[in-house]
Amino acid sequence: MSAVADARGRGPSARGLCWFEALTGQPGLLASGPRTVRVADAPLGAETARFVAVVPDAVNRFPRARCGEVGLDEAWTLAHEVRRVIDADRNRRPRALIAVVDVTSQAYGRREELLAIHLAGAAAADAYASARLAGHPVIALLVGKAMSGAFLTHGYQANRILALDSPDVLIHAMSKESAARVTRRTVEALEELGERITPMAYDVRSFAKLGLLHRLIAGVAGDAPGAADVARVRAELTAAIADARSAPRDLTSRLTSEAAGTVRAASIEVRRRLAEEWDAS
Amino acid sequence: MSARPRASFIELSARERAAALLDAGSCRELLGPFARLKSPWLPLQGIVAQADDGVVLARGRIGGEAAVVAAIEGAYQGGSIGEVSGSKIAGVLELALRDCERGRAVRPVLVLETGGVRLQEANLGLATIAEIHAAIVALRRHVPVVGVVAGPVGCFGGMALAAALCSRLIMTRQARLGMNGPEVIEQEAGIAELDAMDGADVWSLMGGEQRYATGLADVLVEDNAEDIAAQVRAAFDDAAPPRTAQVEEFRRRLAGIDAQQPPSPEALRRLWARERQP
Numbered sequence: 001m002s003a004v005a006d007a008r009g010r011g012p013s014a015r016g017l018c019w020f021e022a023l024t025g026q027p028g029l030l031a032s033g034p035r036t037v038r039v040a041d042a043p044l045g046a047e048t049a050r051f052v053a054v055v056p057d058a059v060n061r062f063p064r065a066r067c068g069e070v071g072l073d074e075a076w077t078l079a080h081e082v083r084r085v086i087d088a089d090r091n092r093r094p095r096a097l098i099a100v101v102d103v104t105s106q107a108y109g110r111r112e113e114l115l116a117i118h119l120a121g122a123a124a125a126d127a128y129a130s131a132r133l134a135g136h137p138v139i140a141l142l143v144g145k146a147m148s149g150a151f152l153t154h155g156y157q158a159n160r161i162l163a164l165d166s167p168d169v170l171i172h173a174m175s176k177e178s179a180a181r182v183t184r185r186t187v188e189a190l191e192e193l194g195e196r197i198t199p200m201a202y203d204v205r206s207f208a209k210l211g212l213l214h215r216l217i218a219g220v221a222g223d224a225p226g227a228a229d230v231a232r233v234r235a236e237l238t239a240a241i242a243d244a245r246s247a248p249r250d251l252t253s254r255l256t257s258e259a260a261g262t263v264r265a266a267s268i269e270v271r272r273r274l275a276e277e278w279d280a281s
Numbered sequence: 282m283s284a285r286p287r288a289s290f291i292e293l294s295a296r297e298r299a300a301a302l303l304d305a306g307s308c309r310e311l312l313g314p315f316a317r318l319k320s321p322w323l324p325l326q327g328i329v330a331q332a333d334d335g336v337v338l339a340r341g342r343i344g345g346e347a348a349v350v351a352a353i354e355g356a357y358q359g360g361s362i363g364e365v366s367g368s369k370i371a372g373v374l375e376l377a378l379r380d381c382e383r384g385r386a387v388r389p390v391l392v393l394e395t396g397g398v399r400l401q402e403a404n405l406g407l408a409t410i411a412e413i414h415a416a417i418v419a420l421r422r423h424v425p426v427v428g429v430v431a432g433p434v435g436c437f438g439g440m441a442l443a444a445a446l447c448s449r450l451i452m453t454r455q456a457r458l459g460m461n462g463p464e465v466i467e468q469e470a471g472i473a474e475l476d477a478m479d480g481a482d483v484w485s486l487m488g489g490e491q492r493y494a495t496g497l498a499d500v501l502v503e504d505n506a507e508d509i510a511a512q513v514r515a516a517f518d519d520a521a522p523p524r525t526a527q528v529e530e531f532r533r534r535l536a537g538i539d540a541q542q543p544p545s546p547e548a549l550r551r552l553w554a555r556e557r558q559p
Contacts, residue, residue, distance in 0.1 A: 122445035178465070
């Protein structure tokens, strides 16, 4: 993979940074740390929220994390930044955390494995989950790709997941090209499979059918948001924060949604029968 | 205790592993094969679904205390996590959490033998893995969550993150632990990056001995069922803070690495030498 093009030969996605800057009005560069993690506070409704994004950097010190991947530095920086918010708000109302998600994958590489990218990713997931348990509303806003280990690390621990209704918002366990190679299928065959088998699909409308999504935001320009688009997304984020504040701090909302009742019937049935057997002596 | 002294743990099935970790005679399986909770997605793709979806759950006792084991069967679909298998693990951890919150401690053990998410169930596999992460973080505040990676499959993908979230992690030399499997790295980054067929090289990066020597696993144990059960019991008496909460220590370690000239696995053992965690 070249440093400036992803597997489809396109440049790294600019969407994450575009939405981060649109929502915060700042580039969010850290005083020290990688240029790939952006952090800024910005008003949202009557409160101030902290926004976090992972973005590409063509000269990132780890070459396999230059195109928007979550690599070692990115994951540990996410963990550090999220824990900094938890510590700062220990004695006041916990701020909302907004994860702006456009992450193409975790970084694949020899040095990543040697240096324990699995631990780095887990530390970021832990920080987000700990923030949620400490009462911070954690909202993931999907504006581009939300892929695999990268999504687990940045966004999937959110109380509420929101997404733009856009063909460039893609959610999956593995990129199309990689999945095609691993399963020895063509990309076209995989796409056909996704049309029949909902969890195999990449597009956000199919993802919405799984019941994991709190809101699918339609009618917003994903690549070049105007003022009205930004205002619209802000309103959705504000509503999601209020919703999260009045609900349990766990992930149960993903199983109680109407869509989950249909497509995730097995997940619900497993838990129901498990609870019966757990208590039977 | 066991009828088979010096028995290999690696050679045991997931069901036998769960029984071997629980106190003798205390094992009671939950949602066993007769519950017939199978993957709804595999048959749609022409794959025969197994009646337990490759995860065995068992309640019992460890060191005399209430316990639960979730053991993944590596021989079925590579131990991959689908909607049902993932929900079984998340669900049992959620119930253990509920009991802990009511003042009834339950000792949770995860036996991880998995290539990660099951690609045939893609987004639902990934979603249940996120639920497993959430449950481990919540439960770990009440009781240590103990992970065992024995081999031969090892532990990869999102489940490697689950292993890293455990309070205590026990590995054998035969086990591997990594976010990306060697085949996937070779495919994505090329054979010059990593030759997945070169076992010695792969184990030098992510094998149990290397993970232990660099402080990324807590216990290195021989492949012996009794020894592993004893280490699991002991793990519940040792309340060290989980690695994923030691963010500043690991950021310091990573900052000391030259990304252009990364250390060899051997050199990393000196740089990240096992030390008592702060």
